[in-house]
Amino acid sequence: MKLTTLALFAAALGTTPAMAQQGNADNGKKLFETVGCFQCHGLAGQGALQTGPRISRTALPLEGFLQQLRNPLNQMPPYEAAVISDKDAGDLYAYVKNMPAPPDPKTLPLLMTMGSK
Numbered sequence: 018m019k020l021t022t023l024a025l026f027a028a029a030l031g032t033t034p035a036m037a038q039q040g041n042a043d044n045g046k047k048l049f050e051t052v053g054c055f056q057c058h059g060l061a062g063q064g065a066l067q068t069g070p071r072i073s074r075t076a077l078p079l080e081g082f083l084q085q086l087r088n089p090l091n092q093m094p095p096y097e098a099a100v101i102s103d104k105d106a107g108d109l110y111a112y113v114k115n116m117p118a119p120p121d122p123k124t125l126p127l128l129m130t131m132g133s134k
């Protein structure tokens with residue numbers, strides 16, 4: 018019993034920093050849909066011409082992502098730490114970074130039949 022507790026403790030110590038770095042994508046999803054990112058970037062992060070670029074699977078590193086949130090390049094409203102903490106920003110990043118990729122058009126049967134008649 019004592020050994021098990023120790024092992025669990027060690028495991029927790031070993032995994033916590035990695036998990037913090039990875040962020041909690043579930044919380045990120047909630048934030049994405051409540052703080053309003055989706056209004057400009059779309060629910061799938063696909064972006065839209067008039068409102069904001071595609072951000073799903075962003076190529077930005079976490080630092081660049083944070084930078085954009087705190088000091089946006091241009092039109093995007095800034096999100097200060099009082100609104101989105103660094104931890105929440107990390108969760109958002111984890112969510113955006115791992116959004117599912119759009120399907121390959123070649124895998125869409127309906128598209129493949131178009132123009133073939």
Ligand code: HEC
Pocket residue numbers: 049052053054055056057058068069070071072075076077082085089090091092093094096101109
């Ligand atoms: C009012 C519209 C709007 C909202 C709301 C918004 N964005 Fe943006 N976002 C933009 C625009 C426009 C840009 C293009 C750069 C700029 O104008 O700063 C951008 C750029 C970005 C980029 C950089 C894209 C790249 O690859 O260069 C990221 C990442 C991003 N937004 C994330 C977010 C997140 C996360 C949220 C929610 C916390 C959010 N945005 C909310 C409009 C918005």
